[in-house]
Amino acid sequence: MSAGGTGRAEAGRGGRSGVRTALAGLTTRGRSFLAAGVAATVCAYALGESDLLRVGLLLTVLPLVCATVLYRTRHRVAGSRRLSPARVPAAGEARVHLCVENVSRLPTGLLMLQDRVPYVLGPRPRFVLDRIEAGGRREVSYRVRSDLRGRYRLGPLQLRLSDPFGMCELTRSFSAHDTLTVTPRVVPLPPVRFGGEARGYGDGLQRSQALAGEDDVIPRGYRYGDDLRRVHWRSTARHGELMVRREEQPQRARCTVLLDTRGVAFEGAGPDSAFEWAVAGAASVLVHMLERGFTVRLLTDTGSAVPGEGADGFAGAGRGAAETAGLMMDTLAVIDPSDGTGLSRAHDALRGGGEGLLVAFFGDLDEEQAAVAANMRRCSGGAVAFVLDSGTWLREPAGVPGPSDRSGECLRVLREAGWTALGVERGASLEELWRLADRERTGAAAASGGEGA
Structure with a gap:
């Protein structure tokens, strides 16, 4: 749960423009009473009817008195908002709790509470609250949900105060707002072991402490x-x-997750697009590796690493895993396609990074970029690539025969360079592809007489 913003609004303020503000707050009922009162007064004066004159004056004075009293009475109302939770995955729900407190010595009239939310999160919530006694408080809540990841602003909170007769309404806004972060959906992945992970995998943290001797x-x-x-x-x-004593850990479990964000490599948009699948896949692998004790880094085609702690960009092992996961999820929540056209910056960032597992999510790769991606294999101890053919994602599911010829050629180039490369079609399950990558790696190692799982 996160504490939301708080604020205070006042229903009345002095000044020379007080009369104009009060008259501008007249409701339809108030304006109707005022118009009827003026008409009755004029008719009474023309006809000489004293009884009608008294009725006309009453109809005229009543809305004016209500507007003046409502404007002059300084209703001090405090409001607060609380998100539970403040970070949710896509398609997940969060509850927003609103609290309104009357901190003045006078009871309020009828209140209408309205919170501003982006249309992506649902309809704008509105609540009608009965009069709040002096020092009293009211609490209401509503739910928000989004299928699109992102960072959304909630607020400011608006209050409408009215007099008991419904003749006048005044609107006041609070200044505080809150931010709801919608992160990519995370798919639980089965524990597997790819080649190159023996240099720091799984229980590497415990093993490194056991292997640390007097020389370390x-x-x-x-x-x-x-x-x-x-x-x-x-x-x-x-x-x-x-x-x-301060023991080093000679074996560090490391994993780099490379996310291709080039706009030219992906086509289509929306929650079911190839780019969103890649973002969700990167988020799932990051969380999975952090849970297994890895130190991880998130790398994009621009060469920037997140969170970038330390000289090598790796972070997240031990107690800071939850904080690192949250930071990376916040980054992936707002990541957009880049203007870059190549993977050379990512290749340069991988140089000198030390051996470890490399998991990459690529979009469309031409011949030149496929060669650059193939060379990345030399910078890692093990490499797994998921290549998304954007063309297949734009077709109907029933009409998708398989990867295109260009995608098949990219997979061949990557596999020859030592990658465990898989093509990703529309509707593919990351969990099944994760298991398939492990089986292919195991089969290739057995065929070459290399190390098994």
């Missing part, structure tokens, strides 16, 4: 709160100050 000890100065059992007495005697 790097002493550092004692800090308040360090466990005294970690004091390294030999270094303490040599440096003349208290030193503690």
Whole structure:
């Protein structure tokens, strides 16, 4: 749950424009009473009817008095909004809780509460609240849902106050707003083991701690709160100050998820497009690898890494996995197709990054870009590629015979370079493709006499 914005609105303010503001807030009923009162007064004066004159004056004065009293009475109303949760996956629901509190000494009249939400999240919610006593509060809630990932602004909250007779209404807005983040859908993936992961996979964190011996000890100065059992007495005697052990982890489980965001590589738009499938696939792999103890990085064709912690861009192992996953999901929630046309920047970013698993989601690849992608295999210990043929995604499902000739040629080039490459057709399941990639990798390793799973 996240605490939303709070604000305060006042129903009345002084000033020379008070009369104009009050008259502008007259409702249809108030304007009708005023018009009828003026007409009755004129007719009474022309006909000399004193009874009609009294009725006309009453009809005229009533809406004016209601407008003046409502405008002059300073109703101080505080409002707050709370999202539960503030980050949801696509097609998931979030609940918005609104709280209105009367902080003045006078009770309010009838209130209409309205919150501004983007049309993607659903219809604009409206609530009618009975009078709120002095110091009282009212709580209401509504649900929002979006099939499209993104970051959406909720607010500001609007209040309409009216007098007991319904003659006048005043609208006040709060200044605070909140942001709802809709992330890509994450598909649970089965645990498999690809080639190149033995250099830091699965329980690599535990194994690295077990393998760290005396030669891996790097002493550092004692800090308040360090466990005294970690004091390294030999270094303490040599440096003349208290030193503690700090073991390195020689084996780091690493994974790079490469997302091709080139606009020329994808066609179509919407939640069922090839680009959205690639984004959701990258999000699923990132979450899966973080849950398995990997340190991960998200790389795009522009060469930028997210979150980019440290010199190598990897982050997320240990206690910061949840925070890293949230940061990456926030990035993927707003990622759009880029203006780039090549993968050379991503290839340069992979150089010198160390061995580890590389999982790539490619769009359409021409001959030149397929060669660049094939060379990326040399920068990783294991490589898995999902190639989306955008042309098949624009056809009807029943008319999709399989990958196009160009897509098949790209897969051949990648496989010859050592990739475990799979074509992705419209409606394909990432979970099944993930298992298929493992079987193909295992079969290729068995055929070549290489290492098994």
